[in-house]
Amino acid sequence: MTRELKINGKTMVVEAEEGTPLLWVIRDELKMTGTKFGCGVAACGACTVHVDGQPMRSCQTYVEDVEGAEITTIEAMSGDRVGAAIQQAWTELDVVQCGYCQSGQIMSAAGLLAENPKPSADEIDAYMWGNACRCATYQRIRAGVQRAAEILEG
């Protein structure tokens, strides 16, 4: 059925049955492929998007539950103050390797910095625990979050 979703500030009309994960609506219907499919069971975080500012696993978020919500994906992060700071930090520290998990890492990091502008290493570990990186770029992610916090502090 036809639904309206608000993604990155724009209203988009999609065809999706009840029970369709938001992930596949974003990727296949809207062809916005920055949000990644990693496990389908909310165990890796590659599909993380923001729903009303909160990081959510889009593979386990159903389309009917987010009608009317503000959905933000990686594609909008360059235009976001926190997102841009994270991207700058990621660039300075050359965080990425294969890069497939990094959209989700950045979305989670943005969620963390929004609620905790100066997280400690332990706080980063606790918050980012669910975002898997098979390349094990973790210590650069940890340093990247702290560098982004510095950038945001000005």
Next chain:
Amino acid sequence: MTMTTSRRGFLQSAAAGAAVLLVGVRADGVLAAGTDTAQDLNPFVRISADGRVTAIVKHFEMGQGPTTGLTTLIAEELGVTMEQIDYAFAPSNPQVYNNLLFGPFQGTGGSTAMANSYEQYRKAGAAAREMLIAAAAQEWGAEAAELDIVDGQIAGAGQSAPLSDFVTRASAMTAPTEPRLRQPEEWRLIGKEGAVRRKDTPSKIDGSGLFAMDIQLDNQLVVVISHAPRMGAKVAGFDASGAEGMRGFVMAKALPDASGVAVYAESTWAAISARDMISVDWDMSNAENRSSDQIREELLAGVNGESTYQNWGDQAATAANVDGAAKVIDKTFYFPLLAHAPMEPLTCTIEPREDGGAILHDGAQFPTFGHMTLSQVLDLPMEKVEVRTVLAGGSFGRRANPTADYNLECAMAFAMTDRTRPVKLVWTREDDVRGGYYRPAFAHRVRVGLTEEGKILGWDHRIAGQSIMKGTSMEQMSVKDGVDHSSVEGVADRPYAIPGMAVGLTDHEKATSVLWWRSVGHTHTAYVMESMMDLISEETGVDPVALRLSLLPGETPAQTRMAGVLRRVADMTDWDAGAPEGRARGLAVHHSFGSFVAEVVEISGGEAEPVKIEKVFAAVDCGVPVNPDVIRAQIEGGIGYGLGHAMRNEITLTEGEPDQYNFPDYEPLRISDIGGIEVAVFPSMEAPTGVGEPGTPPSAPALANAIARAGGERVTELPMLTQVDFV
């Protein structure tokens, strides 16, 4: 060098804006140049008339860094900044883009991307530089020797102009066959800390990077496969009525080799949902039905008897020697099956071309095999098949498969359609974890005989496991006199000068499909060698560093370099001073893929408290460190990959069927598992060697040695989780 374009012709073509300078090699390996119309040349560097430089990267990017590394080589020799150069992936052409270490075959693996490209890409960049300089020299009436290219400007003899002014003139010249390479004292990029940032970062942090999973072609069908639950099971029949009428479901067809049922739909979710509604009857009569417990018993039996292959020392004499020793250390080790589980599940897309040909869109690690597979299955001549390489979301060996398994599945699925619509194959994580091609299970038994004084008298080392290479098209490369070298590498060819050592190998009968997994045989051989070193250290009371150094007397370059990284990591950790209060340290050193890596793992806990990996130190000697920070990143990643699996991963089989499904029961390393990693990269002028894999082998034995030194269990069976409590 010859000049065939007149000044007048030069101006005309410049006005047309058509000329492009390409430099690369011909099929005979000789450097050559041409313009965009060149038919007999595959370029490594392309310079457009506006001066934009592109490195044509013949290796795929799975995060290991060739889009940065090969680009650095061109930029260095040509004389442009990293901002003035882009990268593009090479098309599939095994004759010209072959991996020099693999033969007439294009592929990435064995940590060879830099090792086999270092000379080739530098020469191509240098040839382009000499041609542009020659063009400028002619234009200016200057001597070529007076000119150089710096930051994209050709300068000297009182003149300066951007290299774009000379592209057209240079493109009509013949390439020098032996251009002068810049000497290390001229280097601005190679080996320079902070000089280069990864070229692939921007597209990987804003969602724009195109991975194979991101291919979205107009009108494409998505296919998921209902795979056999056990290896070797065949489709006997299936019922798709449950999927009929589901939105987006198109059709279901058994693959022609009966290995599965292809489910076609208009979208990925529709395909995944429809697959759940299709029931398949499996013929299990020829399927693997052994359980992993049985495989384990067979492998242990394999190391408790005489080895089939005894190509390295006299096994019987060595065994007798050990039996007569004053002290004997006797240990048996076991390593389970492991999945690669790259972050991006396997996927590729086949697109029909208007001329009847086909394009494979893939994060192509072995493009030659994908190319050949499409040619065979679709009955197309090689020149009608094209492979377009896109970013790969990790691999760890999984995308490099002699059977090209997922390319083959996609080709079979495409062949069963009317071939008018693109077909995208998608594996889910469950397909990946349960899909075979595992790191083979291995057992080792080692008996070391020591004299009263603690000197090694004999070392009887027996290995049993399933060969990765036998029966594949890669067999000739690795199997000699019946021995798959990848089963014994790291033991049979260890740099250590060990007296009285014999190594034996017994092949295990095929139990499941197996494949190389980040660092291949070294995943288990380093663990055994370096655990044994610490066991000898415990028995004799000789310090672990001193013991290893005593077996690396510097009689070969490998011994010298291995000792070098060992001393370096001891310095980094102030080893002799001992671990900080409440911590314990374990050490391991290993040689693989031409590189030498020593690591120290520092833990808290271990005896009564749960173990936490607080810090890992590594020293690496990989020859010329082209991009030091990329090397550090690869060693960090290799350590994480090794430790995560050693701590808690295994694939077990119950009557041939994998017990694990997805990340919840194949738990990946998490951010909280390792406190930090510090990597020291050796300055070296040796030819560059691998870094993608060599960080992995020493990590797990260094952890095992740390746990033992903390008073915990001596872990001889992986994963550690069954014996060790982790935080």
